[in-house]
Amino acid sequence: MQILKKIIIGLVTVILLxxxxxxxxxxxxxxxxxxxxxxxxxxxxxxxxDFNHWNSWSPWYRKDTxxxxxxxxxxxxxxxxxxxxxxxxxxxxxxxxxxxxxxNNSIDATLAFDEMKMQSTMMYRFxxxxxxxxxxxSDSLNLGYNPMMRWAGLFMDKMMGPDFEAGLKNMKEVSxxx
Numbered sequence: 001m002q003i004l005k006k007i008i009i010g011l012v013t014v015i016l017l018x019x020x021x022x023x024x025x026x027x028x029x030x031x032x033x034x035x036x037x038x039x040x041x042x043x044x045x046x047x048x049x050d051f052n053h054w055n056s057w058s059p060w061y062r063k064d065t066x067x068x069x070x071x072x073x074x075x076x077x078x079x080x081x082x083x084x085x086x087x088x089x090x091x092x093x094x095x096x097x098x099x100x101x102x103x104n105n106s107i108d109a110t111l112a113f114d115e116m117k118m119q120s121t122m123m124y125r126f127x128x129x130x131x132x133x134x135x136x137x138s139d140s141l142n143l144g145y146n147p148m149m150r151w152a153g154l155f156m157d158k159m160m161g162p163d164f165e166a167g168l169k170n171m172k173e174v175s176x177x178x
Contacts, residue, residue: 022147029153032138033164039175041126044133045104047171048124050075051082051096057170059163064088076101096122111139118149135171137164 037044047053051071055061067086073079081097093114099121100108107124120141127134139160143149 018151019147022150023145025150026153027143027145027150028141029143029156030138030140031157031160031164032136033161033168034134034136035168035172036129036131036134037172037175038132039178041104041128041133043178044135044171044175045126047175048107048135049080049101049103051080054082056174057167059166059170060084060086060091062166062170064091067091073098076103133175135168137168139164 047057051069052075055065055069061067064086067084067088070083072081072083078098078101080101081095083095084091085093094112095114096109096111098107098109100106105126109122109124110119111122112119118141120139123136123138123140125136125138127136141153141156143153
C-alpha cells in the first residue's frame with residue numbers, strides 16, 4: 001500500500017510540475033518559410049490570392065486530392081473563403097478566410113481547424129526582387145492558457161514547416177512555368 005501511495009504522489013507531482021512549466025512557456029508561436037521565385041510578383045500573388053489556384057501548389061491538397069472544397073467570395077478580396085473536408089487526419093476539416101488583402105503585396109487570413117477548435121493567422125508577403133519575387137509564408141498561433149497547446153507550441157515549426165516548404169516548392173514550380 002505504501003508503494004502505491006508513493007507512485008500516486010510521484011505521478012501527481014510530475015503532472016503538476018509539467019502544468020506549471022507549461023505556463024512558463026511562450027503563449028504564442030510563429031512558423032515562417034521563405035523562397036525566391038523566378039516570376040513576377042503578379043504571377044506569384046495570383047497563386048495565393050485565388051483559392052481556385054491552390055490545388056496546383058497546396059501541400060495539403062496533394063495529401064488528399066479527393067477532399068471536398070467549397071470556395072466563396074471574390075478572389076483577391078477580403079472575405080474570400082475556402083472550406084475543406086477530408087477523411088485524412090493530416091488534412092482534416094477547416095477553413096481559411098482572407099481578412100486583409102493588399103494586391104501584389106500581402107494577404108492576411110484566418111485559418112481555422114474544426115477538430116482542434118483552434119484559429120491562427122496565416123500571412124503571405126510578396127516582395128519584388130531582381131530575380132522575381134520573394135514570398136514569405138507565416139502562420140502565427142495564439143496558444144492561450146491550455147498547457148497542452150503550450151507544450152505543442154515547442155514543436156509547431158517541426159510539424160508545420162515541412163508542409164510550408166513543400167507548398168512553396170510547388171508554388172515555385174507552378175509560377176515559374178507561367
